[in-house]
Amino acid sequence: MTETLTLGVVGGGLMGSGIAQVAAVAGIDTVVCEVEAAAADRAGALIDKTLARGVERGKLSEADAQAARSRIRVTHHLEKLSERHLIIEAVVESLDAKRAVWSALDRIAAPECVFASNTSSLSIADQAAATSRGDRFVGLHFFSPVPAMPLVEVVRTVTTSDATMTAALAFVAKIGKQAIVARDTPGFVVNLLLVPYMLDAIRAFESGVASVRDIDMGMQLGAGHPTGPLALCDYVGLDTLERVGGVMYEAFKERRYAPPPLLHRMVVSGWLGRKSRQGFYDYRVDPPVPRDFAG
């Protein structure tokens, strides 16, 4: 990667649009690739919305937001990523989906291009093995909401070269984030500890320990957490949480990683958290209200 680093982002959902935004704000020319034209339009609209929110909240000037937007192009043609120096993948948390993306990109991207996965729980090695560039493959695990969360986990797998680690750490510094380095084990550092906590909060609600409001308030006021665990589940996305828990359960075979049945019932009902406006809270009203449901 060079001074004039260019970035490709595959998947323009919650995470991909945020990653594109922070990179563009840092002056990096960025192309976002979505799966089809309508999804690309949605990704563009999401980037517009989050940049506008940054301006409203005084985090960005109008001019900086416009300059950042001018550095982002959104497409649904993977070939548009052929000249990128770094490509970050943020598609759905499915190994098959990610391997399919990487195998296609391996044929399209320049040989020196570095590939980085934003996976929350899947093995970096399993993804790198779908390409011919294991040495130029790394994990770059961002946190939601990307513009606000300062951390990126840089994940090194067995094949990752020193040069790729150096380039990945330089990228994280360039976009103004703080890096920690983790090995390629399920959940890395943060999700290894956080996912069982969120799933335990769902189990506590499911078994009638307390209401949504009281579980969240308990951890905010009693443990000093800025956000309650169930509100956090809604931020992450309940479908994503179910997939991440499932992958970690498969890896460790420990109950604490197993997605609770209530989580599954909410996901199949389309209650995905903030992104679908319904989850443990109802976001169709402002301010959102905790739900009191028997599920």
Ligand SMILES: NC(=O)c1ccc[n+]([C@@H]2O[C@H](COP(=O)([O-])OP(=O)(O)OC[C@H]3O[C@@H](n4cnc5c(N)ncnc54)[C@H](O)[C@@H]3O)[C@@H](O)[C@H]2O)c1
């Ligand atoms: N949500 C979080 O808090 C969080 C945090 C860190 C990492 N992650 C990881 O980031 C990844 C994305 O999560 P998200 O929350 O942004 O999900 P999301 O559902 O909001 O977005 C995924 C996007 O990928 C697109 N997509 C799917 N297949 C594609 C393909 N083949 N080509 C291009 N685009 C494709 C979808 O259309 C969708 O817009 C997952 O691996 C997830 O585990 C999520």
